[in-house]
Amino acid sequence: MAGIGGAETTGKRVGWGLLNAVVVIYALFPVLWIVSLSFKSSKTLADGNFIPREWSFENYQNIFSTTEFTRALINSIGIALIATAIAVVFGTMAAYAIARLDFPGKNLLVGVSLLIAMFPQVSLVSPLFEIERSLGLFDTWPGLILPYITFALPLAIYTLSAFFREIPWELEKAAKMDGATPGQAFRRVIAPLAAPGVFTTAILVFIFCWNDFLFAISLTSTEQSRTVPVALSFFTGSSQFEDPAGSIAAAAVVITIPIILFVLFFQRRIVAGLTSGAVKG
Amino acid sequence: MAEIVLDKVSKRYPDGALAVQEVNLEIADGEFIILVGPSGCGKSTTLNMIAGLEDITEGELRIGGQRVNEKAPKDRDIAMVFQSYALYPHMTVKENMAFPLRLAKVDNATVERKVSEAAEILDLTQHLERKPSNLSGGQRQRVAMGRAIVRNPKAFLMDEPLSNLDAKLRVQMRTSVSRLQKQLGTTTVYVTHDQTEAMTLGDRVVVMRGGVVQQIGAPQFLYEHPANLFVAGFIGSPSMNFVPATLENGSLRSVLGDCTLTDRVRQLVEGADAPREVIMGIRPEHFEDAALVDAAVLAAGGKFTSQVDVLESMGSDKYAYFNLTGEQAASAELQELAADAGSDDVPGDGISLVTRLSSASGAVEGASADIWFDADKVQLFDPSSGRNLTYTER
Ligand SMILES: Nc1ncnc2c1ncn2[C@@H]1O[C@H](COP(=O)(O)OP(=O)(O)O)[C@@H](O)[C@H]1O
Ligand SMILES: [Mg+2]
Numbered sequence: 208m209a210g211i212g213g214a215e216t217t218g219k220r221v222g223w224g225l226l227n228a229v230v231v232i233y234a235l236f237p238v239l240w241i242v243s244l245s246f247k248s249s250k251t252l253a254d255g256n257f258i259p260r261e262w263s264f265e266n267y268q269n270i271f272s273t274t275e276f277t278r279a280l281i282n283s284i285g286i287a288l289i290a291t292a293i294a295v296v297f298g299t300m301a302a303y304a305i306a307r308l309d310f311p312g313k314n315l316l317v318g319v320s321l322l323i324a325m326f327p328q329v330s331l332v333s334p335l336f337e338i339e340r341s342l343g344l345f346d347t348w349p350g351l352i353l354p355y356i357t358f359a360l361p362l363a364i365y366t367l368s369a370f371f372r373e374i375p376w377e378l379e380k381a382a383k384m385d386g387a388t389p390g391q392a393f394r395r396v397i398a399p400l401a402a403p404g405v406f407t408t409a410i411l412v413f414i415f416c417w418n419d420f421l422f423a424i425s426l427t428s429t430e431q432s433r434t435v436p437v438a439l440s441f442f443t444g445s446s447q448f449e450d451p452a453g454s455i456a457a458a459a460v461v462i463t464i465p466i467i468l469f470v471l472f473f474q475r476r477i478v479a480g481l482t483s484g485a486v487k488g
Numbered sequence: 489m490a491e492i493v494l495d496k497v498s499k500r501y502p503d504g505a506l507a508v509q510e511v512n513l514e515i516a517d518g519e520f521i522i523l524v525g526p527s528g529c530g531k532s533t534t535l536n537m538i539a540g541l542e543d544i545t546e547g548e549l550r551i552g553g554q555r556v557n558e559k560a561p562k563d564r565d566i567a568m569v570f571q572s573y574a575l576y577p578h579m580t581v582k583e584n585m586a587f588p589l590r591l592a593k594v595d596n597a598t599v600e601r602k603v604s605e606a607a608e609i610l611d612l613t614q615h616l617e618r619k620p621s622n623l624s625g626g627q628r629q630r631v632a633m634g635r636a637i638v639r640n641p642k643a644f645l646m647d648e649p650l651s652n653l654d655a656k657l658r659v660q661m662r663t664s665v666s667r668l669q670k671q672l673g674t675t676t677v678y679v680t681h682d683q684t685e686a687m688t689l690g691d692r693v694v695v696m697r698g699g700v701v702q703q704i705g706a707p708q709f710l711y712e713h714p715a716n717l718f719v720a721g722f723i724g725s726p727s728m729n730f731v732p733a734t735l736e737n738g739s740l741r742s743v744l745g746d747c748t749l750t751d752r753v754r755q756l757v758e759g760a761d762a763p764r765e766v767i768m769g770i771r772p773e774h775f776e777d778a779a780l781v782d783a784a785v786l787a788a789g790g791k792f793t794s795q796v797d798v799l800e801s802m803g804s805d806k807y808a809y810f811n812l813t814g815e816q817a818a819s820a821e822l823q824e825l826a827a828d829a830g831s832d833d834v835p836g837d838g839i840s841l842v843t844r845l846s847s848a849s850g851a852v853e854g855a856s857a858d859i860w861f862d863a864d865k866v867q868l869f870d871p872s873s874g875r876n877l878t879y880t881e882r
Contacts, residue, residue: 309502380541381574384645385588385635386562395587399578 238463244456252453266457276458278430279438284465286348286434287416290355294412295405297356298363303397305364306371317364324361332425339426346428354422359412366411370404371397406473413469417462435462490552490642490675491517492538497547499533499699507533509699510547515677520669522690523679525722526828530699531679535645538677540564551642562591567636571648573628575620575635582607582616585634592639606634609668626657633668643675650685662688681828683723687711695719697824713881717874718821720769720867726807726842727825730817733768733868740790740866742768743814743839747790750864753878757868760877767817767869772807774865775843777851778858789863797840799853808851808859810841821874 244252248263270276305313335354336345344350374397382392420436427433433441439458442451492515499508508530515521523531536542538549540561549556556564567588575584582603589599607613610630620628629649636644649665650658666689669676680686686693687707695702695710695718703715707723714720720728733742738754740747749757778791798809816839843859851857868877 375572375574377570377572377574378576381568381570381576381635382587383541383561384539384566384568386591386639388560388562391591396576 241456241459244453245460247453249450249453252450266453267461269454270458270461275430275441276435276438276461279433279435280461282348282432283417283434283436283462286351286355286432287413289348290352290359290416291409291413293352294356294359294363295409298360298367298408298412299401299405301360302364302367302371305368307376320361320364323357324365328358328421332421335422336425345426346432348432350426351422351432351434354426355416355419359415362415363408363412366408367401367404370401370407374400410470410473414466417466491515491519492643492675492677493548493550494534494538495548495550497534497537497549498545499530499537499542500545507699508537511701513694513701513704515675517675518673520666520676520678520689520691522686522693523677523696524683524686524693525681525696525702526824527681529696531681531696532647533699534696535568535647535677535679538643539566539568539645565642567639567641567644569632569636569644569646569649571651573620573632573652575628575631577620580617580619581612581623581631581634584620584631585638588635588639594639602638603634606638609637609671610634625653626661629653629661633665637668637672637674641674643677644669646676646678648680649678651680651682665689684725687723693723695722697821713879714867714876715879716821716876717767717769717819717869718825720869720876721822721825724771726772728769728771728867729839729841729843730822730869731768731770731812731839731841732815732817732871733766735762735764735766735868740768740863740868742790743792743812744768744770744841744861745790745792747861747863747866749866750788752864753866753868756878756880760875760879762868762877763870763872765871766877767819767822767871769867769869770861770865772842772844774862775808775845776860776862777845777849778860779850780846780848781860786860789860791858791860793856793858796851796853796855796857799851801847803847805847806845806849806851808843808845808849808857810843810859812839812841814839817871819869819871819874 240257243257243259245266246262246264247254247259248261248265251260254260301316304310305317331354339345339350344353378396378400379392382396383389387395418436419434420440423434423437424440427437430438435458439455442454442458492513494511494513497508497511498506500506511534513521523534525531533542537544540556540559540563544557551564551566576587579587585603585606586599589602594602603616604613607616610633612627612630612634615623615627615631620631623631629652632649646665650661653661662685665678678685678689680689686695690707692704693707693710694704697718703710703719705713710719710723714723717730721730731742731744733740735757738749740749778786781789792812794810794812796808797811800807800809816837845851845859849857866878869875870877
């Protein structure tokens, strides 16, 4: 490798830079396009310009002027937060047990949760529809929260048990020897160390719930529980003859904001947790 | 304050493995006791039972006269130092050491004082604000010790606390552990698989094998009076030489030459009802260059002539290694020791022998040498049971 000179290294760097730029543009172009669309007025909507000729907040005003979108936003936030909280709490307990304990049926439990994660969701939609109708859960928050938890739990258990396995068992023994009750050992030693895992899982589960379209469209019928991805598909323009693309674009921009906030908020903690250091000498 | 008594303590793991079998041990207050044995012999299990981290299957554990079998670790008032140190990575050195005190709801001023005292003793004062991940192995080890000593527990338990350190640091830390224990006078149970640590640290040593205690005694006593082949081979470095031998009306026949048993040894052997075929054990320092031994003394031992395989001069004395033709001494104990030392797969038939000669010896590598051994220092073992036929309490 001694033959690699300065010129070659610079060439390599430029090559990588170009490649990165291509990837970033490829990934972000549709997003920027949507952002651009959302700021166009209905007249200039189809002019094909990347940068809007005249900036307008018309679309944003439109989507917030009716309850259709705001109600869906509230539904989305509420349902995703509740499902995430429940899935993470139960996932933490299950993952802790799987990582730490040897109990009969452990492998079965892991296997079954894998099975659920792999099950095609489409095939569950019609039975779920029938079941929820007869239980009165159809078109309610719990009607969506339940299936979300079902599919998010395996995900949560997998990510979390990987994190728990990383925490040395001896730390818990050391805490016990130092005079901690099992509860204190968990709260003051295990939980702080598992925090990055919990936050990572929370983000993944939240994104899964937030983005779901299949369950949301099949198990809701009114504004009462319709989430944003579904509400978007029901957008019509302000009049029958208007193209709803502008409103859809504005709504799409709005619903990415909670995800970005959520990730930014937890990301700090993830980084702080990961750099807290190893144990062994 | 706190003597620890193990009364026929046994441990059977849920998978059925009997890890510790009827251990009887009385540890006096302030005593420094070592559990030693090859890996997997049940040392950690025993220690964890004393700590309360493992349930006791059978028998009774008493600390300070009180049965504690059913007590949780936190109610036993015992501190432990782990092999991996088990420092809390999200806490600073200071927080790590203060943790037991905080759990005990000690007031702030006392916590500060005790932590700085401990840091002083362990030379950690300038590292108090650092995280464990930024410390060297030796410093982490000291933090682990610090966390154990801050709250003046009834006893310290240490599970191979030095085995993660490099050789030089290990020797250094060994002396400081010993000094610290003397200084604090706290009952200490120390687990190691290293016989040197066992010999140098403890007031008494407990040698274990396969979950069974082989012998308990002061290091020097175990060295001079091993109860069986296993203890004889485990204690001492370089270890005792073992050679198959035949007992024949008061004389001992082996590849090391014939010798007459001394009266002392003969009486012991007769009392022990010895078989004809035995294993003869003799430590390296009980050999000498025959040319340096008085004629009168020469007769009171055996003599053989062989080619010196390797000669290592240590300045103060010389180690001469021989490879004698003949069958190796065979017994389950010796096989286990060889496996533990990792030498069971070293090829070589014949008997390898280590001798320590005085520096005046004229032995030369590759040349033949006359070697004498002291017949009174010979120990004889029963090959089938491993029992020391020449064992005596004195
Ligand atoms: N949790 C466990 N479950 C089953 N067997 C175990 C467990 N821990 C240790 N053992 C077995 O018990 C024996 C003693 O182990 P241990 O006390 O750790 O030995 P040492 O510390 O002397 O190396 C070993 O044979 C080991 O395989
Ligand atoms: Mg061990």
